[in-house]
Amino acid sequence: MQEPVLKAEDLVVRYGGRRGGTTVIDGVSFDLYAGETLSLVGESGSGKTTIGRAVLGLAPVTGGTVSFRGETVSNVPRARRRRFARDIQVVFQDPYSSLNPSMTVASILVEPLAAAGISDGAKRVRDLLDAVGLPADSGQRYPREFSGGQRQRIAIARALALDPSVIVCDEPTSALDVTTQAKVLKLLQDLQRETGVAYLFISHDLGVVNSVSDRIAVLHQGRIVEIGAAREVATNPQHPYTRRLQMAAPVADPEKQRRRRAKRLELEAASAG
Structure with missing residues (x-):
């Protein structure tokens, strides 16, 4: 049986102390397998981004564990955490704020390679730019010279630089227009087929995750x-909260949207009663 590449067990994240404070994540468990997309979906404040930050070591884990290929990565010393940097990468929501505006694209992509002691960075940069569909001369330009969708492609190239096993995609398309969003999602899927990378995909939009996910975890x-x-959650949601998310997802047909809205109000009224 295939072993998960990433595993969370009874994960708890609490801010303000172990005994008091606010519990943001309360006993979350999931497995992520190689080549799979597991999406964490929920409204703002549901805790999905905090889970991604805990996986990346950016949020303290109060209880439970996060492990990579059977080895605990949560709450480990910084020096030991760096060992996993090659294997677990991230693509953030806003590519402009996550890319250093004073560095050329080539410098941005070479930086993680140099830190990992990988030589022949120039060839790797060309390969990465080609992989994400950007011209070869993009390396000599700055992030400000690119569109939002192109900047996100640069961020994806940087995440791929070290051939990771897992990429945390934290709302990677929410800042993009619908057309660009579709192109970036297709790019992520194409790269996954080519490399076998696993995605922990974080989104508030159930419509988006329905199209890219193998499995969906709904957070509330x-x-x-x-x-x-994904197909089961999309077509036959079991939890009332999931059904509300489905009904809130935008659709192109105004009449279908109207019926969804009416049904959602009906469910909310029934819950309140």
Whole structure:
């Protein structure tokens, strides 16, 4: 049986102390397998981004564990954490703020390679730019010279630089227009087929995750309320919160949207009663 590449077990994240404070993540468990996309979806404040930050070592884990290929990566010393930097990368929501505006694209892509002691960075930069569909001369330009979608491609190239096993995609398309969003999602799927990378995909938009996910975990108030195959969650949601998310997802047909909105109000009224 295939072992998960990334695993969270009874994960708890609490701010303000172990005994008091605010619990943001409360006993979350999931497995992520090689070549798979597991999406964490929920409204703002549901805890999905905090889970991504805990996986990356950017948020303290109060309870439970996060492990990579069976080795604990949560709450480990910084020197030991750096060992996992090659294997677990991230693409953030806003590519402009995550890319150093004073560095050329080539310098941005070479930086993680140099830190890992990888030589022949120039060839790797050309390969990365080609992989994400950017011209070869992009390396000599600065992030400000690119569109939002192109900047996100640069961020994806940087995440791919060290051939990671897992990429945390934290709302990677929410700052893009619909057309550009579709192109970036297709790029992520194409790269996954080519490399076998696993995505922990974080989004508030159930419509987006329905199209890219193998499995979906629905978060509500810091807990997973439903997890399953993407098709099952999309077509036959079991939890009332998941059904509300489905009904809130935008659709192109105004009449269908109107019926969804009416049904959502009906469900909310029934819950309140």
